[in-house]
Amino acid sequence: MKTKNRYKIGELAKLTGMTVEAIRFYESKNLIQASDRLPSGYRIFNAHELDKLWFVRRAKAVGFSLDEISELLELRLHPNDHSCQEVKQVTADKMAQIQEKIDELQSIHSSLNTLHQACCGGPESAEHCTILQILNSEAKL
Amino acid sequence: MKTKNRYKIGELAKLTGMTVEAIRFYESKNLIQASDRLPSGYRIFNAHELDKLWFVRRAKAVGFSLDEISELLELRLHPNDHSCQEVKQVTADKMAQIQEKIDELQSIHSSLNTLHQACCGGPESAEHCTILQILNSEAKL
């Protein structure tokens, strides 16, 4: 089964839940590129660009700016050592940054969970009553 | 050892790495509150407000809006079932949302790691060369 490979901008919008205008905006920022144009000027996008749009959505949801997303999308192995060193460096930096975000999210998640459990008569309900108090008391462990 | 409990706005700024103006802005949005004012009008913040500022910083870094952060900060157990149900609901929703973010971050992290390893002669360097290709190939596993 072959997957479709020519999408008009409105189709992309429906598939990704973005607006047509947002997609044109991302194109103007070079996050994606129309793979073709009809004689009328209509943009045509291929499946690869659709994948990129999904990536943009996901990366945005976790707090990356469009500039950072652009950097991630442009990361690619090249067959020479110069760019290889660059990729090693950038990936290492980004991974560290992402790991920090994961850690933050996990501690917020765990605080929310404590709050959730303490609801309606959990054993901690007397001592802990806000996210901050939980974050602080957990930090002391 | 008692921890300090009266901070002027400039001290908070130094401690948290925020600007004085940003802190006043957060106060204007009710994310934090001055616990006191000097006769001169100078704001005085206590240690609890300092903790809140740190929370704001961390939550912002993982993509929460100030409105969402405000919601999280206001979450607290109350001694009646009505608000308890609300807290249960809100915490459950936020936890699910956070878990999604963690999953996104982990898949991006793992793609970056593959890219990182493939650099300079890793075994995958021939097949995979961008984040997207890695994300896609991993999705197929």
Place this chain on the structure above:
DNA sequence: ATTGACTCTATAGTTAGCTTTAGAGTTTAT
């Protein structure tokens, strides 16, 4: 063949989250 849905470019407007500016008073270190 025509009409309704879609797309184009260009430009202006919007919202969130700050930053800057201006002018005036306050604190603190010498």
Place this chain on the structure above:
DNA sequence: ATAAACTCTAAAGCTAACTATAGAGTCAAT
């Protein structure tokens, strides 16, 4: 006691990331 550093309010300005508007052309279904 005075100057440097800090703080105040109010209002305007800025950047990122869109959204909306206008006017014109295009496509698809009847």
